[in-house]
Amino acid sequence: MIAQGSAFGFEHHIKKCMESSPENRKAFETVACKAGCHFCCHVNVAATIPEAIFVAGAIRQKDMKDAEAAVKATAPCIANLDNARRQAKRIPCPMLQNGLCSIYPFRPMACRSHVSMNADECRDDLESMASTGSGRPITTLGVPRTIARALHHGVAQGCADEKIQGCTIELTAAVNLLLSDAAAVERWLEGEKVFEPL
Numbered sequence: 001m002i003a004q005g006s007a008f009g010f011e012h013h014i015k016k017c018m019e020s021s022p023e024n025r026k027a028f029e030t031v032a033c034k035a036g037c038h039f040c041c042h043v044n045v046a047a048t049i050p051e052a053i054f055v056a057g058a059i060r061q062k063d064m065k066d067a068e069a070a071v072k073a074t075a076p077c078i079a080n081l082d083n084a085r086r087q088a089k090r091i092p093c094p095m096l097q098n099g100l101c102s103i104y105p106f107r108p109m110a111c112r113s114h115v116s117m118n119a120d121e122c123r124d125d126l127e128s129m130a131s132t133g134s135g136r137p138i139t140t141l142g143v144p145r146t147i148a149r150a151l152h153h154g155v156a157q158g159c160a161d162e163k164i165q166g167c168t169i170e171l172t173a174a175v176n177l178l179l180s181d182a183a184a185v186e187r188w189l190e191g192e193k194v195f196e197p198l
């Protein structure tokens with residue numbers, strides 16, 4: 001429910017921002033992101049714990065065997081890789097199936113808030129990371145990132161109030177843990193530090 005609420009809140013604020021001025025509407029209407037474009041899906045995804053639980057729950061409930069197998073295969077490969085080294089190795093997100101995000105309605109705010117204005121820059125960044133180890137600048141919209149940061153902060157504060165672990169975690173690693181340990185959520189709710197902070 002927390003992850004669902006965050007996603008709803010994010011989309012609500014984006015809509016309000018879009019409707020607030022013709023300039024904002026124009027900016028959002030000219031974003032480069034579209035189905036099938038996934039240059040950005042080769043980095044570690046910073047998620048909240050409720051978001052990882054939401055994604056793992058969707059994979060289980062919808063019996064997404066390909067995504068589950070990909071999560072299990074990818075998690076050990078990225079265990080000690082920072083973004084730069086992961087991009088250099090071009091290791092895609094395991095939720096990326098046939099060029100599309102297989103958990104799109106459940107994707108975390110980090111994915112929702114990366115809004116590029118130029119797909120060529122995204123491609124150049126990934127290719128440059130793979131060949132030289134350093135990236136290229138990407139023109140993105142700032143508002144979605146600001147909204148996502150505020151929501152991340154709110155979730156972390158809510159977890160702190162409830163005395164449960166509320167750090168940011170890496171999505172694939174956390175989903176892998178949740179899929180292999182049925183009691184992980186219960187232990188987290190009891191206050192155990194179940195997840196590895198990003």
Ligand code: SF4
Nearest residue numbers: 041093095096101111
């Ligand atoms: S969760 Fe979806 S949008 Fe996010 S990195 Fe993975 S495939 Fe891409």
